[in-house]
Amino acid sequence: MALLIDGYNLLHQAGIFGPGRGGASLQRSREALLRFLAASIAPPELPRTTIVFDAAEAPPGLPRTITHTGMTVHYASEYEDADAMIEELIAADHSPRKLLVVSSDHRLQRAARKRRAPFIDSDVWYAQLIRDRERRGKSAEKPSPSKPSGQLSSKEVEYWLEEFQVEEGEKPHKSPDRPAKPPAELPLDNPFPPGYAEDLFDDENGSG
Template identity: 50%
Template sequence: MSLIIDGYNLLFAAGMVGSVDGEGSFEGERRALLDALLKVIDPKELSQTTVVFDSANAPPGLPRTVNHHQITVRFASGYADADEMIEELIRDHHAPKRLTVVSSDHRVQRAARRRKATAIDSDSWFRLMRQTRKRIQEQEAKKPPPPKQPSASVPNAQVNEWIKFFGEIDLADLMPPETADPQTRQPKAASPSRPAATHEAPAKPSEKRKPAEAGEGKEAASNVFSADYLKKIANEFFGPGEQ
């Protein structure tokens, strides 16, 4: 829903004139009015809201069109007054049936109704919007807090059941060797029924055995029994002097 608001008309209707500035510049009142609109207009409609002020009291050097937190603020420079500019905006609006014009000026209201737009007095609109926003805030306050998301943690009782069924597992064993954290990988304790395997230190390059040469194996085999033992066996089977 689009909104076109007669700025100074609403300023007087809302009783904000003289409430901020004491010098009649209207700058503080305009700012107070725009801040008040932020509190009563649906945030989704702020970007579709245009507030028109007469240019006679516009701040010098300010652009004719400014943005105040998504609200478009226009000063009727080059027009006789704000009413004339509002009439043009109503005439050029692409969807007047979805337009609401806020002004107590009968001339502006007639221009709105000619194009099938909604026209409403400034004081009535402001009071209605304040009541609406208050009711929405009260409804929001009464809403129960959103339910907490269920915890993703596994109950201890279930963890204990898994341990009984699967046995204790070293988490480091579940990780690939190249990704396992060396700080978390601990050596396993030796099983009571099986002694821990011992590992010999690797031989130094200079201590490695050379390949066996031809005949070396046979010579080693022949030296398994001593000469005295072989002689004794021969005496038992063949008698002395028969070797």
């Protein structure tokens, strides 16, 4: 889902303010907020995230639109305030039902409701974002499953010894589905009955 964030509204709800006073302090606060969002929003969602700030006290010469870690950042320099620009962005969105408006401003929530776009208060969304970030961090810290050691337990050894009918301490000489090959040095039993074909051997000996 695409995100449309009321920058200053979220800034106040999150309590992110840089040290000092005036425009320099406000700029540091904006930068701190953008860094926080870049580190907290899931990477696939960053290109679908838009933040709008008022142009008041914006850095001199700053472009009206910049890109920060894939996110689009607008300074509403040609509008009365950021709310007017956000209202226009909501009205122009082609898929408003897939657009989440992040602002506690009732004016913007009414504009979202008019287009049937979902919206959420900045403080609620901020708390949810913190929880999601912590959950992803914990998931990343989980150790990967260890590889099997290949060692059988005593019960497994007992089972397979019984299955192959092997005495403990003795190694099996054959697999269960293939007969063993007789050792070459052992004589094979005569498969014929006693006296069978002895006359053939006698004739052969006599003729020789």
